[in-house]
Amino acid sequence: MHLFVIPRSLNVERITLALAYKGLPVELTLVDPRDRTRVREVSGQELVPVLVDDDGTVVFDSPVILEHLENRCPEPPLWPDDPARRAELDVFIDWFNRVWKRPPNLIADEMSKPAPDEGRIRSLGESMTASLDRFERLLHGRKHLFGDEFSAADCIAFPFLQYALGIDANDRHLFHQVLARWLSTDRHPRLADWIRRVDERPRAGDVRVHELASD
Ligand SMILES: N[C@@H](CCC(=O)N[C@@H](CS)C(=O)NCC(=O)O)C(=O)O
Incomplete structure (x- = not known):
């Protein structure tokens, strides 16, 4: 491959x-x-x-x-066997990509304008911060977003949510800075543990997006 x-x-x-x-x-x-x-x-x-x-x-x-x-390569699985649980995971993936990712993209677009609308940025940013409560609840009583096992939900969300724990000082990418600005684990201990847990996983080719700054 x-x-x-x-x-x-x-x-x-x-x-x-x-x-x-x-x-x-x-x-x-x-x-x-x-x-x-x-x-x-x-x-x-x-x-x-x-x-x-x-x-x-x-x-x-x-x-x-x-x-x-x-x-x-069905094993080890990224989706559950049960068709209803599979569909739920597909709904999560669709929500994350179409709904959750929209505010940070809109903020990055707004910040790239000659005269950014600060009120719009703040309101979009606050919606990102508020979304963290939902992830905290998804992690209630389980190790990963869709159960104890690692799944496609974790693959989809982790690269974005990891910025709640910090950003590498050399990472000047605007979109990543937007994530780091509006996400945090201050009131989200389960989210912080999940980020650390998933970050310990290997990546193919040893490619990591960044080394997280210590918090
Ligand atoms: N929906 C696509 C989006 C892919 C995407 O936006 N890729 C980015 C990198 S993360 C890219 O190639 N952006 C163009 C650029 O940076 O010039 C996916 O999920 O793979």
Whole structure:
């Protein structure tokens, strides 16, 4: 298998966590974020991660790649067996990508304008901070977001939520700074433990988004 990545990509980290969990060997190609020619040639679009499987199948979009890995190598599982629980996990993934990720993206867009609307940034940021209560409750009485076992939910959310615990001093990426600014574990001890627990997991190719600053 072959994975196209760029440095510090959170969507890439979703996949390197899953590949390491399943013990699948992968070759990483580090792409220059300013030159997407190779990614476009391989996949017909510009975003990473892009996975090229051994039979030549090309898959992009991180949730779709996770599903592909699950079909290709069902053990250890990233989704539960029970169809209703599987559907619940799919709903979580959809919510995280379409709803939860929207405010930080909107804030980064707003901050990139010549005259950012500070009131809008604050209100979006406060909605991010408030969302942490929900993750704290998801972790009540269990080690991971969808149960005691590591699952696709943890792969999807961890790369983003890890910024609640800190940001590497060298990480100047605007989107990551937005996450670090509005997320925190001050009132969320279970979330803090979960971030530390998942962060101990290996990543394929040993690619980590950053080393977390100590808190
Ligand atoms: N829905 C896609 C989004 C992929 C995506 O946004 N990738 C980012 C890196 S995390 C990217 O390639 N952005 C273009 C850029 O940074 O120029 C997924 O989940 O894989």
